Amino acid sequence: MHSPLAPAWLSLPADTAALNAKIFSSGVARDAGQVTIQGIGVTELVEQFGSPLWVIDENDFRARARAYVDAFNEAFEPLCGGVDVFYASKALLTVQIAKWVKEEGLRMDTASGGEMALALRAGTDPSHIGLHGNNKSDEELHTAISHQIGRIVVDSLPELYRVEAMAAQLGQTANVMLRLTPGVDASTHQHIATAHEDQKFGLTMTPAPGAETSDAYQAVHFAANAAHINLVGLHSHIGSQIFDSAGFETAATRMLEFIAVLAAEDIVIAELDIGGGYGIAYTEADDPVEPAVIAQNLAAHMSTEIDRLGITCPRISIEPGRSIAGPAGLTIYTVGTTKTVWVEHDGEHYPRRYVAVDGGMSDNPRPVLYDADYTAVLANRVSDADAVFSRVVGKHCESGDIVVNTVYLPEDTDHGDLLVVPATGAYGHVMSSNYNMLLRPAIVAIKDGQAREIIRRETYDDLFAREVDL
């Protein structure tokens, strides 16, 4: 029955067994009642690899990665030449994933010494690596300069001066992009909007009160004239989980206008990186845009702006993360305890069923961090029981430990059943923790109907591995 407690976007499913194709990876189906990934049932996966379990549909991941390369190259080739696609590795990174990214023709964005070390260890060509971060350490800059990575995305004037000094000391030239904040307030959660002024990232394009020039302008002039810096280009990233093209278009316009100002001073900006942030469907409420449509719209907008400004188009690069890894992943959980509570609403009381599973905020902190919504389905069987208004929770010692805040599940969902939560490929494993000393799940990759572990499940010995005096 429809619950008055449900948010407006949540519909009562006609069939609780249905799998919404825009949310699940392309390899997911139901076979004899059971959810399968490329033909492999969830029960078999849990028997072999344990529960909870992260599953990555490798074919789906690779297809999404390739779709960005193909779509952006097709849309921009006539206008600005080829596009470089950098996979934003913070979304999901393992050595295997670094290999898939390379094989599909993408480059690799990193945002810390650890991510950069993994990319190098996985054999990524250093010239295909980018390094981000608003507070890079000397050690991180040292590694980036000495390996001659393709782009250090410099975030501030002090960092730019440090890069020049360190490159001089090492007798090398550092490849630098400058991250600017084009002043766009993207429509997404405040903690993942990154191009408005009042936040920590990037060089402002607006002069301070009383100042003649902006930090961005000063940085370009310094970098263009520095003896040990190769100014690769400019960068902007407006945020994450964005559906609306207006923010990307406004950012592109501001960046191109700035490039036109610099061109008039004979400073040529050869590359423009417009970041990532393309939204994905976590629930039925989200309507993601296909890479081909994003690319065509942006290319059309930029073509108009380039004509208006009378500039030559810089080479374009993009940095999708979530929209490649997110939809390719899912999490399988085992149901433990259930209970029903009665919640008051407009003077009446309505039931909410709590379904507790064997993971939670340690394998997916996004609900507790950003109130992120997800959905779930009963996965080991189908049920013709009524759909009841439910909340899937974890096993941690916090009431905010929510896995799926609102979802209709079959009333007979119970101890021992398996649930699948789709779209958990990005910002799940990489943000996971050992809170309450839970063991982090394995990651299983499924390719062409074959499942293999790419990250093994933790053991209690792993938990104690850093104890100095055991």
Ligand SMILES: *Cc1c(COP(=O)(O)O)cnc(C)c1O
């Ligand atoms: C996080 C991040 C990305 C990727 O964002 P998604 O929303 O995962 O596509 C790209 N560029 C930069 C600089 C980032 O910080």
